[in-house]
Amino acid sequence: MSITVPLECDASAMTRRRATKTGLHRFVGFDISGDILEPSSKDRASAAFGSAGEMAARIGSFGWSATSIGPVSSWPTALKTLIDLILGSAQPMFVVWGEDRIWLYNDAFIPILGRKHPFALGLPSQQVWAEAWETIGPMFDLVYQGQSVHMDDIEIRIDKHGAPEETHFAFSYNPVTQPETGTTGGLFGVCTETTDRFLAEKRERLAAERQIHLFEQAPGFIIIMRGRDHVVEFVNDAHRQVFNSGDWVSRPIRDAVPSLEGQGFFERLDDVFKSGTTFEAQSVPVRFRRSAHSPEETRYLTFIYAPLYDGGNIITGIFCEGFDVTETFRARKRSAALAELGDVVRLVEDPDELAYAAAEIIGRELDVSRAGYGTIDLANETISIERDWNAPGISSLAGVLHFRDYGTYIDDLKRGITVVIEDADKDPRTSQNPEALKAISAQSLINMPVTEKGGVVALLYLNHNRPRSWSEEEIEFVREMAERTRTAVERRRAQAELRQNEGRLRFLDRLGKETSNSADADAVLEITTRMLGEHLGVAICAYADMEPDQDHFTIRGDWHRQGSSTIVGYYSLRDFGQLAVHRLHQGLPLIINDNRAELPPEEAATFQTIGIAATICMPLVKEGRLSALMAIHDSVPRVWTQNELALLTEVTERSWAHIERVRSDQGATETAERLSLATQAAAIGIWDYDPVTNRLRWDAQCRALFGITSTDEVSYEGSFIAGLHPDDRVRADEAVRRAIAPDSLEGFSIEYRTIGLEDGIERWVAASGHAIFEASKAVRFIGTVIDISDRKKAERHLKIMNDTGAAVAAELDLDKIVQITTDAGVELSGAQFGAFFYNVLDDQGGSYMLYALSGAPRSAFQNYPMPRATAVFEPTFLGTGVVRSDDILKDPRYGKNAPRKGMPEGHLPVRSYLAVPVVSNSGEGWFVLWPRRHRQVSP
Numbered sequence: 001m002s003i004t005v006p007l008e009c010d011a012s013a014m015t016r017r018r019a020t021k022t023g024l025h026r027f028v029g030f031d032i033s034g035d036i037l038e039p040s041s042k043d044r045a046s047a048a049f050g051s052a053g054e055m056a057a058r059i060g061s062f063g064w065s066a067t068s069i070g071p072v073s074s075w076p077t078a079l080k081t082l083i084d085l086i087l088g089s090a091q092p093m094f095v096v097w098g099e100d101r102i103w104l105y106n107d108a109f110i111p112i113l114g115r116k117h118p119f120a121l122g123l124p125s126q127q128v129w130a131e132a133w134e135t136i137g138p139m140f141d142l143v144y145q146g147q148s149v150h151m152d153d154i155e156i157r158i159d160k161h162g163a164p165e166e167t168h169f170a171f172s173y174n175p176v177t178q179p180e181t182g183t184t185g186g187l188f189g190v191c192t193e194t195t196d197r198f199l200a201e202k203r204e205r206l207a208a209e210r211q212i213h214l215f216e217q218a219p220g221f222i223i224i225m226r227g228r229d230h231v232v233e234f235v236n237d238a239h240r241q242v243f244n245s246g247d248w249v250s251r252p253i254r255d256a257v258p259s260l261e262g263q264g265f266f267e268r269l270d271d272v273f274k275s276g277t278t279f280e281a282q283s284v285p286v287r288f289r290r291s292a293h294s295p296e297e298t299r300y301l302t303f304i305y306a307p308l309y310d311g312g313n314i315i316t317g318i319f320c321e322g323f324d325v326t327e328t329f330r331a332r333k334r335s336a337a338l339a340e341l342g343d344v345v346r347l348v349e350d351p352d353e354l355a356y357a358a359a360e361i362i363g364r365e366l367d368v369s370r371a372g373y374g375t376i377d378l379a380n381e382t383i384s385i386e387r388d389w390n391a392p393g394i395s396s397l398a399g400v401l402h403f404r405d406y407g408t409y410i411d412d413l414k415r416g417i418t419v420v421i422e423d424a425d426k427d428p429r430t431s432q433n434p435e436a437l438k439a440i441s442a443q444s445l446i447n448m449p450v451t452e453k454g455g456v457v458a459l460l461y462l463n464h465n466r467p468r469s470w471s472e473e474e475i476e477f478v479r480e481m482a483e484r485t486r487t488a489v490e491r492r493r494a495q496a497e498l499r500q501n502e503g504r505l506r507f508l509d510r511l512g513k514e515t516s517n518s519a520d521a522d523a524v525l526e527i528t529t530r531m532l533g534e535h536l537g538v539a540i541c542a543y544a545d546m547e548p549d550q551d552h553f554t555i556r557g558d559w560h561r562q563g564s565s566t567i568v569g570y571y572s573l574r575d576f577g578q579l580a581v582h583r584l585h586q587g588l589p590l591i592i593n594d595n596r597a598e599l600p601p602e603e604a605a606t607f608q609t610i611g612i613a614a615t616i617c618m619p620l621v622k623e624g625r626l627s628a629l630m631a632i633h634d635s636v637p638r639v640w641t642q643n644e645l646a647l648l649t650e651v652t653e654r655s656w657a658h659i660e661r662v663r664s665d666q667g668a669t670e671t672a673e674r675l676s677l678a679t680q681a682a683a684i685g686i687w688d689y690d691p692v693t694n695r696l697r698w699d700a701q702c703r704a705l706f707g708i709t710s711t712d713e714v715s716y717e718g719s720f721i722a723g724l725h726p727d728d729r730v731r732a733d734e735a736v737r738r739a740i741a742p743d744s745l746e747g748f749s750i751e752y753r754t755i756g757l758e759d760g761i762e763r764w765v766a767a768s769g770h771a772i773f774e775a776s777k778a779v780r781f782i783g784t785v786i787d788i789s790d791r792k793k794a795e796r797h798l799k800i801m802n803d804t805g806a807a808v809a810a811e812l813d814l815d816k817i818v819q820i821t822t823d824a825g826v827e828l829s830g831a832q833f834g835a836f837f838y839n840v841l842d843d844q845g846g847s848y849m850l851y852a853l854s855g856a857p858r859s860a861f862q863n864y865p866m867p868r869a870t871a872v873f874e875p876t877f878l879g880t881g882v883v884r885s886d887d888i889l890k891d892p893r894y895g896k897n898a899p900r901k902g903m904p905e906g907h908l909p910v911r912s913y914l915a916v917p918v919v920s921n922s923g924e925g926w927f928v929l930w931p932r933r934h935r936q937v938s939p
Contacts (some may be wrong), residue, residue: 016834041435055110056087058121058250059087063122065335067100067102068099068102077099078176078185082095082186083095083104086105086106089108091108091192092109093105093191094106095188096125097186101187102123102124103121103124104121110162111193111631112179114159115161115162116128116159131157131158131164136156141174142173143184145175146177148174149171149172150173153170154170155167167192168197170191170194171191172189174188215234215236216237216630217237218236218321220322221243221303221322222321223235223239223320224317224318224319224320225318225557226316226317227274230254231251231252231253232249232253233249233317235248242299242301243257243292257288260286260287260288263286265286273307273317273318278304279305280303280304281301282575283302283325284300284301284302286300294469295423295469296466299326300326300329300330301323301324302323303323304322306319307319321713329927330477337361337481338480339363339485341358341481341485344358344361348492351496352387354489355489356373358484359371359373362481363390363462365477367390369441369463370389370391370394370396370441370462371389371463371464372388372397372461373458373461374386374388374459374461375459376413376456378414378456381401381410382401382403383405384400385401395440397440406433406436406442409430417454420445420470421444422447422468423468424438438465440463441463441464441465442465443465443467443468444460444463444464444470445464448479450486452490456484462832504647511527511532511651512654515527515658517735522557524658528543528651529542529543529558529559531631532648533547534561535647535653538633538634539563539633539634540566541560542558542568542631543628544629544631550585551574552572553570553571553629554571556568567610567611567612576603576607578603579599584629585621585626587619589618589645589718590615590617590631591615591645592607592615594613595607595612595613595615608817611635612639613634613636613638614634615634616640618649630648667704685701685785686698686702686785687769687784687785688781689716689780689781690780691778694715696719697714704766705754706720707755707756707759707760708758721733721837722757723755724752724753724754725752725754725755732751736748736781739769739770739771741778743773744771747769748767748768748770748781749766749767750767750768751765751766753765764785764793765785765786768783769783769784770782770783800824800827800828801824801828804821817856822854823854832855832856834855836852870896870897872888872891876917880917881917882917883915884913884914885912886912887912888911889911
């Protein structure tokens with residue numbers, strides 16, 4: 001739009017232009033320190049405008065002559081008309097006129113100017129709006145080029161109060177065309193300041209953005225829907241995480257998530273939109289698919305539907321906020337399930353009932369189609385199911401199933417790996433034949449193996465009739481339930497076995513007491529068969545020995561209850577069938593519950609002939625050969641229990657062990673008796689030394705060789721070392737230490753002397769032995785000792801005699817020969833001293849003359865008379881015999897000869913004598929005397 005006005009010229013244009021420049025200089029930066037030009041009379045005369053108000057007065061009184069538009073009287077009619085128009089309007093308006101674009105405005109525009117008023121009046125527009133001219137100037141240029149500029153909102157930073165601030169306007173700038181020239185003389189502007197409204201809207205927008213941000217950051221999920229169709233307007237990140245709802249915005253909720261249909265949630269939204277009543281839900285199950293092709297999953301949600309209003313009471317949408325409480329809900333339910341299982345464990349005694357109750361708890365908790373336990377036969381790849389829990393409309397799987405009929409996942413089960421299948425159609429282990437699993441309501445499943453002693457023995461299985469995503473939490477819950485159930489079932493079975501074992505142990509204890517005193521193998525077997533048969537209530541209990549041909553056997557004894565006949569006799573194992581031959585020769589028990597049903601007729605007839613319908617036969621295999629049999633039989637079919645088999649096994653093992661022990665003890669007793677007789681006859685002693693504990697054990701003969709008669713404990717240092725001859729101690733101790741040294745290859749064989757610890761007698765002993773090592777350490781040192789004193793004495797005597805004979809043969813001097821002989825006699829006899837007397841006859845009947853002396857000085861006899869032919873020594877004078885006297889003081893012949901009636905005062909203290917007559921070839925008599933202190937003379 002443009003406004004056409006007549007063009008008027010003013011003669012003083014150049015003057016006004018100069019004045020304008022001066023004015024620009026004066027008003028740059030709105031310096032208001034100078035005086036405002038007073039209007040000329042011409043200005044005042046033309047200042048009368050038809051409008052009242054501040055700006056009418058100011059325009060009318062302004063000194064326009066100093067500006068480029070000149071005095072009012074020279075203004076074009078169009079300008080005057082526009083001024084009257086804006087002054088009479090309540091809408092903010094302004095006029096920009098002339099080449100300098102002088103600024104004029106009405107009262108309504110004053111607030112927009114702020115501190116620029118009233119100084120902006122009459123100034124060039126560029127000076128008035130210097131801080132915003134980059135924005136305003138180009139638009140003014142367009143208007144001056146004849147174009148109108150309109151804008152509903154523009155942001156301009158203007159200085160109203162001393163600093164630039166944000167303002168917003170809606171405006172229309174229109175050129176004012178001068179008809180005379182067809183050029184634009186000025187600009188007419190109408191504007192409305194929208195700053196307050198814009199800032200309010202901005203605040204609302206920022207608040208909404210902050211709210212959206214808060215919604216995005218909220219821990220719970222949020223969705224906002226608008227209109228009756230519940231078009232999704234907003235979903236936050238938590239909502240996208242739960243529902244995968246990134247593509248829901250701008251879509252009606254029914255289209256966005258059709259899998260919610262049929263659960264009542266859409267209907268609730270409709271109710272809230274109509275009634276305005278908030279709906280709240282606590283931990284409700286919500287079934288949905290996160291995408292069109294993903295499996296259905298169930299989450300537990302707590303949420304509200306709240307109505308949204310416009311400024312009034314009109315409902316425009318629904319706000320939904322909530323939380324995914326699935327894990328909390330399931331954890332609480334699982335805790336309750338575990339607690340329920342704990343109650344079941346306390347109340348249910350039967351292991352099978354306990355397993356079923358656990359399966360029911362798991363099935364209800366996880367909302368599956370089926371749950372149960374089964375026994376696995378890995379060799380045949382089958383599962384045997386006695387009973388399982390099934391949801392309504394689901395059939396039981398009780399019976400025997402072959403894993404390979406349903407896929408290849410048995411390979412994982414064999415390795416002890418839990419099998420988790422979410423969709424049989426897609427899992428490579430089942431996709432070859434998914435219909436088989438679908439037919440048994442098991443399109444998705446969990447198979448968790450139960451292991452015992454390192455092997456898979458059972459299976460906890462969960463089946464669902466639709467595809468299902470199994471969470472880690474669900475699998476862990478199943479694992480925990482399986483573990484607790486397995487532990488409880490094992491404990492129940494162990495308790496049942498314990499009760500059975502208690503009875504078995506009581507029986508075994510009685511059996512042990514009855515057979516403990518039996519030293520005869522047949523007596524042991526007789527007692528055993530009788531007690532076992534009575535305890536088990538069987539018809540016959542028998543034992544047999546196998547013949548060398550490994551086919552025939554002899555039943556040597558049996559026990560049979562009243563009404564049954566003995567089966568003692570001679571039989572062929574082949575007659576009882578190939579099963580018996582195979583298992584018994586393999587060392588395996590033969591177990592037959594009903595021979596008519598389990599064996600060929602001709603083999604069953606062998607059993608039936610001797611009154612047997614059911615049997616358990618235990619073999620004894622020694623060194624690869626079948627040696628003996630023990631069996632229990634019943635005259636009617638009987639299903640043998642594991643407890644009966646275990647009892648027979650243990651009784652058989654104990655009986656045969658007892659028999660072996662009895663036979664071994666009998667042999668050991670006979671061997672020990674023979675050994676004892678041999679060691680006694682050979683005077684052999686036995687010693688046993690423990691280097692670790694330093695404990696020493698001696699038998700009676702060993703003690704005797706060390707001169708000990710007591711039964712007190714002996715020790716290495718206090719008995720062995722202390723009992724050795726001082727000259728032999730170091731040598732013997734070193735020999736022992738070498739023998740027990742680690743990795744010693746040296747045996748122990750030594751001869752040493754002992755000095756009796758109690759009797760003081762010197763003995764020669766020969767010892768030999770060997771050490772037993774464990775981990776290069778001697779743990780035992782055993783051996784024997786034997787008295788070699790006689791041998792050593794004989795060897796010494798022989799040496800003395802040989803040495804003496806050699807010395808005599810080499811000597812011609814009689815005195816020296818006699819002396820050598822006398823010395824030898826002292827050494828051989830062990831006397832303290834000895835003498836060689838020459839027999840001299842005198843008038844008193846004879847006496848001895850000392851010829852040689854050994855062991856005492858000759859002076860000891862110098863002052864004493866020589867021996868005479870008294871009653872004591874007469875046999876030697878006559879050469880008729882040897883005189884022996886252990887104690888001369890006790891000899892009845894002693895002390896009867898005058899004058900001293902015994903030994904003279906000061907004589908050597910001789911108490912025992914050995915006197916031997918020596919007769920020379922010439923018939924001369926010699927007398928050799930070896931006296932001793934009191935001592936028994938050996939023969």
